[in-house]
Amino acid sequence: MQPARVVRADRGRVLAAALQGTLHLDSPDPLVTGDWVGLTGDGDHRVITGHLPRSSLLQRKRAYDPLSEPQVLAANIDLLGVVVPLDRPLSTNRLERTLVAAWDSGAVPLVILTKADLSSRFDGVVAETVERARGVEVLTTSAEAGDGLEHLRERIGAGRTLALVGPSGAGKSSLINALVDDPRQDTGEVRAADGRGRHTTTARELVPLGDGAVLMDTPGLRGFALWDAEDGLSRVFGDVEELFAGCRFGDCAHEGEPGCAVQSAIASGDLEERRWLSYRKMDRELASLHRRQDVAEQRRHARSFHRLARDVARAKDYRNRFREG
Ligand SMILES: Nc1nc2c(ncn2[C@@H]2O[C@H](COP(=O)(O)OP(=O)(O)OP(=O)(O)O)[C@@H](O)[C@H]2O)c(=O)[nH]1
Ligand SMILES: [Mg+2]
Ligand SMILES: [Zn+2]
Incomplete structure (x- = not known):
């Protein structure tokens, strides 16, 4: 083989x-x-x-098809580069959500800031990203000026695979072109009006970097609906989930019950309310996914039960006729 x-x-x-x-x-x-x-x-x-069995798997829920299989985006990724462009304000919720999916994939996430040459357009995005990434490594790059490329190459290391995910126009393909000797990924302008990209890259594709290292370019993602990502959620929001043990009631919904540790952490400023709402939204999304998966499972179960019952009835019918005959 x-x-x-x-x-x-x-x-x-x-x-x-x-x-x-x-x-x-x-x-x-x-x-x-x-x-x-x-x-x-x-x-x-x-x-x-x-x-072969996959060492890591990046997946998300399909937008219009909640019950079937998830959309699998990439397999056997060692490092998942969460690309954050410096030519626009930081979307914290998007960053958190992508980090949840990244941790859940089994790959090690890495935040890659792009377009460092444009970082003066919006104040503080670098510092804000470092704060929001909470310990996940953050690298700053510019495909245009060549900044940070050597560091990123070293970080990837020989024989390893780095996939880049992020919004359209974030500079994923440009970064890949700047890293490899033989630039060949199509890149596209961002629209002047709103800074959005034009979805230039249309397929997920591996690009060799040399030394056995491989880069994966991906099309820009509009959103990242989660699929079974509880482990990733706990990883990114471990501090939030730890609070639950301090609530007075074991089944506290953290929505104004007396003695709620979450609400008191928000009141004292220890927990940012935005962060709590971001966690709650993803947690509910996963819970509703599981409810629908359970319903689908029950239907499948019911169908196979009906089939079994029908087969038993047929067998009895056959046996009776056999006896009569
Ligand atoms: N100033 C500056 N512009 C950059 C840099 N990197 C990319 N760009 C520009 O940003 C635009 C979008 O870059 P792409 O590399 O096509 O972005 P992408 O993330 O691959 O976008 P999709 O394929 O649509 O997901 C292009 O006009 C690039 O020239 C950079 O480091 N500095
Ligand atoms: Mg691209
Ligand atoms: Zn509570």
């Missing part, structure tokens, strides 16, 4: 990088960018026999 890595995946077809070069293949399983697969055969007759 020969190993190969999925460079790009597109509904049943993948571009894979093997020792002998890249090749287009049919994929039997649903594969995603970053997957490791095994190939058999040779020349033009190579086929994928399966994929």
